Each structure stands twice: as C-alpha cells, then as structure tokens.
Amino acid sequence: MVAGKWKWPVYHLFVGAIAILMLYPIIWLFMSSFKESRTIFATASQLVPQSWDFGNYAAGWAGVGGQPFAQFIVNSLIIVVLATIGAVISSALVAFGFGRLDFKGRNLWFALMMVTLMLPHDVVLVPQYIIFSKLEWLNSMKPIVIPNYFGAPFFIFLMIQFIRSIPIELDEAATIDGCDKFRLFYRIILPLIKPALATAAIFSFYWRWEDLIGPVLYLNSPQKYTVSMGLKMFLDSESGSNWGAMFAMSIVSLIPVVVVFFMFQKQIVEGISSSGLKG
Template identity: 65%
Template sequence: MRTSVEKQVQYRQNRISIKPKKILYHVLVGGFAILLLYPVIWLLMSSFKVSEQIFITADSLIPNPFVLGNYAQGWQGFGDYSFGVFIKNTAVFVLFVLVGHLISCSLIAFGFARLRFIGRGFWFAIMIMTLMLPYEVVMIPQYIIFAKLGWLNSLKPLVVPAFFGHPFFIFLLVQFIRTIPRELDEAATIDGCNTFSIYYRIILPLITPALATTAIFTFYWTWDNLLGPVLYLNSPEKYTVSMALNMFLSNETVSNWGAMFAMSVVTLIPVFVIFFIFQRYVVEGISTSGLKG
C-alpha cells in the first residue's frame, strides 16, 4: 500500500510529464485556428479600409486610414432599398425553408425508421441515390416546371420544395431514430397512442439534437444560397443578401469593395451567433446519428 505522500509525489510527476504535451497541443490547435480564421480577420479589417487601398495593402491587416463609411454606404443599399430589406427577405426565406425541412424530414425519417410498408428498402435506396445528383442536373427541369406554374419571381420555387424533404437530413434523422429503442413505441401503443402520437409524443422529443443539427445546417446552406435566388428572383425588392452582395461588384464601373466587405461582415454575424450558441447540438447530433441501437 502506497502512503499518501507517495501518491502525491506520483501525481505531481504525472502532471509534470503531461504538461509539456498539453502546452504543445494547445499551441498547435491555436495556431491552426488562427490560420483558419485569418481570411475572416482579413475581411473584417479590410472593411475599415478605403476601397481603392484594399488590394494594394492586402498584405497589411491594419487599416490606414481607418474609415467607418463603408458600413454606412453599404447599409444604404441600392436605389430605394436599404440592406436591411435584403436581410429581412433572407430571414423570411430561411424561416420558411427551416420549418419545411424540420416538418417534412422528421416525418419521412419516422416513416423509414419505424413503419413497415412494401418497398421500404427500395424507396430508401432511391432517396439516398438522389444525394449523388448534382443540382445542375435537376435545375433546368425544375425551372421549366416552376415557370409553367407561374411561380417565377417569388419565393415559392425556393420554399415549397423544402416541404417535401431533403435526402441528407432524412438520412441523418433515420440513423438517429434507429438508436431509440422500439420498446418505447410498444409501450406507447399499449397506452393508447396511435402512429402519429408516437411520432409527436415519443420520437420528436428524443431526436432534438438531430433536429437542431438539421436546423443549423439548413440555416447555413439557405442563408448564403446564391444560385437559387438568382434563378427565380428578378425584382430588387425580393433580393436576398447573397444577391445584394453581388450587386456591389460591377463589370462596367469601379466595384465598391469596401461596402461589400462591410456588408459581408454584417451577414456573418448571424452565422457566428448561431454556431457558438448551438455548436454542441451539431456535434451531438452528428456523432449520435452514426450509432445504431
């Protein structure tokens, strides 16, 4: 039996031997983090530079002179529409797509994971195969369909498909639901719950981390979506932030890089806020969905 003194000595030796490794680990991780964040830092500092000097002094992070006018100029927007209008349009766009993905993907995933029906494996394989299709393959057929429906220059072509599911999120939720014991469904059935009650009262509360992951990735992918709005939106009052940022660039006149960088920083704020608040749900949702109970 070791005495308490020997144990303390051994504990201190272990701490001394481990400490250099921890220091090296944090130095490497910190350096790698700075390397990854450098483009964001460069964007932030460039938003305080005069537009004509941004690329001339690209190797320097310190603005000289330090100007705030880029933010005021960028927020003025274009014509009668301030940049706040584009942020509001994007927020509405993201909200509808978010609700559509959460409802449709969770329902479809519940059906694949819990219900027994003819051809379930076949239809699940077809759904997974759609992940391999590039958007460019379905872009033209979808545009023709939406044009015949008279949905152009509206949010309908961008929002309505979200209420029919997304294969990536369906697969994620299916894997998560499969980790939930079926005994809970059987117990709920004995208590008088029907299929929808099992989905609403049992499954939904237990897949909160996966739903949070779905919501976060939907927010990211929708917030910076440029191709979809460019295809279907023609009126400036309906533009999203990605389209508005593109309007600062011009092939005929001088591009307003300072205002574009300033508004890029503004549009990054919600992205960082959402990430830092819900990052633990992202890790939990992705890691747990890979397990199978």
C-alpha cells in the first residue's frame, strides 16, 4: 500500500527530471541569446546572464549578407508549404494504389519502394545533383520542392497501414452506389485516413524546415536562402561569428516548430500509434 502511494510521485519526479535534462540545451540557448556574443562561451556555465542584451534579437532580425532574416523565414515557409502539399497528396495516391488496387507487379513495386527506406540519403545526392543540373534547376526551389510530388516512402507506408485497416466492404458499397476509383479515394478513403495525413504533413513540415543539405546544394543566391542557411551565415571563421544574433534567431526559428507540435500533437500520437497497432 505504501509502495503504491509513492509510485506516482516518484514516477512524475523521475519523468520531470528527464524532461528538464532534455530541455536544458533549449533553455541554455534561450538564455544565451540575451548575452553579449563575446561572453557567451566565457560564461557558458552560468545559465542566467549577468547583463541582459536584447540587442541580439534586433541585430539578428536585421539579417545578414544584406538580407533581412524575415526573408529567410518567408523562403522557408514557401518551400515547406509547397513540399508538404506535394508529399501528402502524392503519398496518399500511391498508398491508395498499393492498398486498394490490384495491378500486375504490385508486390514487386511495393518491395522496391520499401527498399528505398533503407537507402542512405547521401547515396543519391550526386546523381540527383547531376539530374537537376541537366534540367537547369540549380539556384531555384525546384530541386527541393518538386521531388516531393512523387511520394515519400515513409508516408506511403504509414498511409497503407491505415488504408488496410478500413473494411473492404466500404469500397464494395461505394462501388455499388456508382463511385469510380477516384471518387472512392476522395470521398471514402481520404476522410478515414486523416490521422495519417496529419502525421505526414507534420513530419514533412519538420523535415523541410530544418533541412540544410538541400538548400546548401541547390541555392546560391542569398535572397533565396532558407532559415537554416540564414543561421549559418552568422558564423564567419575569418572576421568573427555573431553568436548572440545567431542564438536569438535560432529561438525565433523554433517558434513555428513548437506551435505546430502543440497544435497537432494529438494527431502525431494517433497517427503513429494507429499505424503501429493496425499494420
């Protein structure tokens, strides 16, 4: 009885300690954004600044390389929105084909699609760069956005698990009522896999927002840079890095991610748990 009485307090204390440990880097980053750049690493062991410098946010927002930081945010939002729309829609269509349509070689194509999940991203960087160079897509958002309109293997697999959990009798009833394949997909399947769609959209948002390799490879003009590249521009090995401004804008760049997480955390949990239990 005594053990049961102390079970939950000890559990919450343990979980709270782990949460604080995991959040400490973010807390340190936030506090360091109010320190002078020259004192950030000299006083790294001191969490609370001795003197609060709010100028880091003004300097960071003013931008770097002749570009305001707001421009980097706009560029990232354009890429994120377009890429997410393409990834979710195309993945849903492909998942519907694998989950509900019977065509020749379906198992082979599905196996090939699953193999790409184990393919390291670095392996395809050079071939992709050569292809996009031949297409004259360099220094544009096309190489970062357009590939998402051909489906993402992880999202396809996630949605297939949802589609396979939907009773096939619904398809048969809709077909009897006169629904063709597209209307079956649009009116029956899509509304029933909303958790998977939301999960795919959220993950796509996270991945595209934090992506650095793609913009570094394909974007050459500062006015087209994303948030990740804008943050990198605050670091200069020759003249001196503006750590304070970079930390301040790092906190600003985290705001969309945190907002999206708290708005859609229920969909994230539901989407992952449902796909795992019903697959």
